[in-house]
Amino acid sequence: MRELFDTKTDTNEVKRQLSFIEEGRRIVSELADQAGRKLTACVVTFGCQMNARDSEKLSGILEHMGYVLTDNEEADFVIYNTCTVRDNANQKVYGKLGTLNAYKKHNKLMKIALCGCMTQEEVVIDKIQKSYPFVDLVFGTHNLYAFPELFVQMMQRDLMIVDVWESTTKIVEDLPIVRKYPFKSGVNIMFGCDKFCTYCIVPYVRGRERSREPEEIVCEIEKLVADGVKEVMLLGQNVNSYGKNLPSKTTFPELLRMIEKIEGLERIRFMTPYPSDFGDDMIECMRNSKKICKHIHLPLQSGSSRILKRMNRRYTKEEFLELALKLRKELPDVALTTDIIVGFPGETYEDIKETLDVIEKVQFDNAFTFIYSKRTGTPAASMPDQVAEADIKVWFDEVLSLVQECAKKRTALLKDQIADVLVEGINDHDASLVTGRMSNNTLVHFPADASMIGQIVKVKLETCKGFYYLGNLVNG
Ligand code: SAH
Ligand code: SF4
Ligand code: F3S
Numbered sequence: 001m002r003e004l005f006d007t008k009t010d011t012n013e014v015k016r017q018l019s020f021i022e023e024g025r026r027i028v029s030e031l032a033d034q035a036g037r038k039l040t041a042c043v044v045t046f047g048c049q050m051n052a053r054d055s056e057k058l059s060g061i062l063e064h065m066g067y068v069l070t071d072n073e074e075a076d077f078v079i080y081n082t083c084t085v086r087d088n089a090n091q092k093v094y095g096k097l098g099t100l101n102a103y104k105k106h107n108k109l110m111k112i113a114l115c116g117c118m119t120q121e122e123v124v125i126d127k128i129q130k131s132y133p134f135v136d137l138v139f140g141t142h143n144l145y146a147f148p149e150l151f152v153q154m155m156q157r158d159l160m161i162v163d164v165w166e167s168t169t170k171i172v173e174d175l176p177i178v179r180k181y182p183f184k185s186g187v188n189i190m191f192g193c194d195k196f197c198t199y200c201i202v203p204y205v206r207g208r209e210r211s212r213e214p215e216e217i218v219c220e221i222e223k224l225v226a227d228g229v230k231e232v233m234l235l236g237q238n239v240n241s242y243g244k245n246l247p248s249k250t251t252f253p254e255l256l257r258m259i260e261k262i263e264g265l266e267r268i269r270f271m272t273p274y275p276s277d278f279g280d281d282m283i284e285c286m287r288n289s290k291k292i293c294k295h296i297h298l299p300l301q302s303g304s305s306r307i308l309k310r311m312n313r314r315y316t317k318e319e320f321l322e323l324a325l326k327l328r329k330e331l332p333d334v335a336l337t338t339d340i341i342v343g344f345p346g347e348t349y350e351d352i353k354e355t356l357d358v359i360e361k362v363q364f365d366n367a368f369t370f371i372y373s374k375r376t377g378t379p380a381a382s383m384p385d386q387v388a389e390a391d392i393k394v395w396f397d398e399v400l401s402l403v404q405e406c407a408k409k410r411t412a413l414l415k416d417q418i419a420d421v422l423v424e425g426i427n428d429h430d431a432s433l434v435t436g437r438m439s440n441n442t443l444v445h446f447p448a449d450a451s452m453i454g455q456i457v458k459v460k461l462e463t464c465k466g467f468y469y470l471g472n473l474v475n476g
Pocket of ligand 1: 085086161201272274371372375
C-alpha cells in the first residue's frame with residue numbers, strides 16, 4: 001500500500017527554509033542598524049507540551065535571524081503560539097492582543113504574529129481579520145516549518161498575511177531550535193490524532209495521526225544527548241498507537257527499547273498514552289527499563305461507561321479500572337495521573353458518582369480536572385442536553401477535592417525515601433533552594449546552588465508539603 005504521509009523529514013524543504021532564515025537575517029540586521037540597537041523577539045506559548053516544543057522551534061529560527069529573545073511582550077516581534085482545547089485559552093489570547101496593540105502604537109518596528117491550534121479554526125481567522133487588523137502574520141500548525149518564509153513575506157508587506165493549511169503530509173524537523181532547558185527536551189514522535197473524542201478539537205486542528213521514522217527519532221535524541229540533554233519527553237496525542245502508519249510498523253515499546261540504548265540518556269518520559277492501547281507489552285517494557293520514568297499519565301476523562309461511550313472513548317469504566325489496578329500491582333512504584341472532564345453533555349450526578357468511584361479505587365497520584373468546554377465543530381457541541389453551569393460547579397468542586405485528597409495521601413507515602421532528583425532550577429520563592437523532579441514526577445525542593453542545575457542527585461524526602469517535598473541532599 002502506498003503511504004499517505006511522509007514519515008521522514010523533507011531535506012529539500014529544510015534547505016529552502018534555511019535560505020529564508022538567511023534572508024530574514026539580512027532584513028533584521030538592516031533594521032537593527034537603522035534603529036541603532038538589537039531587535040528583540042518574544043515567543044509566548046499557550047497549551048500543551050507539543051506547543052512548547054513548537055515554540056522552541058520558533059525561538060531557534062528567530063535567534064538565527066538575529067533577534068535577541070526576551071520574555072517581555074513589549075518586544076519588536078511578538079508571536080503567540082495558541083491553544084484552543086478549551087475556550088478560556090482562546091479568551092486569554094484575545095485579551096492579550098489588545099495590550100499588544102497598545103505597545104505597537106509606540107513601536108514602529110513592532111510586528112505581531114499568531115500561530116498554533118487556534119488559528120486552524122475559521123471562526124478565529126474571521127475574528128482576527130475583523131477585530132484585530134493590527135496583527136501582521138497568521139499561520140497554522142501544519143505550516144509551522146514555513147515560518148522563515150512567511151516571516152520574510154511579512155517584512156516585505158504591510159498587509160496582514162494569513163496562511164493556514166488544512167493538513168500536510170510533510171515532516172520538516174531539522175531547523176534551528178533553542179531549548180528552554182539545556183538538560184531536558186521534548187521530542188515529537190508523532191503528530192495529529194485519529195481518535196475523535198466527541199468533545200475534543202485536537203483532531204481538527206492538528207490533523208491525522210502520523211508517526212516519524214524511529215531512526216530519525218533516535219538520531220534526534222542522540223544529538224540532544226551530545227548537547228547535554230539527560231531527559232527526553234516523547235510527545236504524541238496517543239503515543240501507544242505510535243508506528244501504525246510506518247512501513248516498518250514499529251510499535252511504541254519497540255521504539256522505547258531503541259531509545260533506551262542511547263548512551264548518556266538517563267530518563268525517558270512520554271505523553272500521552274491512550275488507556276485501551278496500553279497493553280502488557282508496555283508493562284513489560286516499563287518493568288525492564290532502567291530509563292523510563294516511573295510515571296504514567298493515563299487520561300480517564302469520565303468514570304461513567306455511559307458518558308465514556310458518548311465521548312467516543314474506547315473503554316468502559318470496568319476496563320479502565322482493570323488496567324489501572326493491574327498497573328498498580330505490576331508497577332507499584334509508578335505514579336498514575338489522569339485527566340478528568342466534568343460537565344460533558346448529558347452528564348448527571350449519577351455519572352459523577354462513577355467518576356468519584358474510579359478516583360477512590362485507583363487513588364491517582366495527581367489529576368487535572370477540567371470543566372467541559374464546548375468546541376464549535378465537535379459532535380459534543382451539538383448534543384442537546386448541555387449541563388447547567390451551577391451543577392457543574394458543585395460537581396467539579398467535589399471531584400477536585402477527592403482528587404486532592406488522594407494525591408496528598410499518595411505523596412505522603414514517599415516520606416523518608418531517598419529519591420533520584422533531576423535538578424531543574426532555583427526555587428521560585430527561596431533562592432537558597434533548588435527545585436527538582438523525581439522519576440515519578442513529584443517535585444522536591446532542597447538547599448543547593450545553581451551549579452546543581454541539570455544534575456541527577458540523591459535527595460532524602462523529609463517534609464511532605466501536600467503535593468511536593470522538602471528534602472536534603474544525601475552525600476555519596
Ligand atoms: N490526547 C490526550 C489529551 C489531549 S488534550 C488524551 O487523549 O488524553 C488534554 C486534555 O484536555 C484531555 O485529556 C481532556 O481532559 C481535556 N480536554 C480536551 N478537550 C476538552 C474540552 N472540550 N473541554 C474540557 N476539557 C477538554
Ligand atoms: Fe483529543 Fe481524544 Fe485525540 Fe486526546 S485522544 S487528542 S482527547 S481526540
Ligand atoms: Fe492545545 Fe493544541 Fe495542545 S489545542 S492542548 S496546544 S495540541
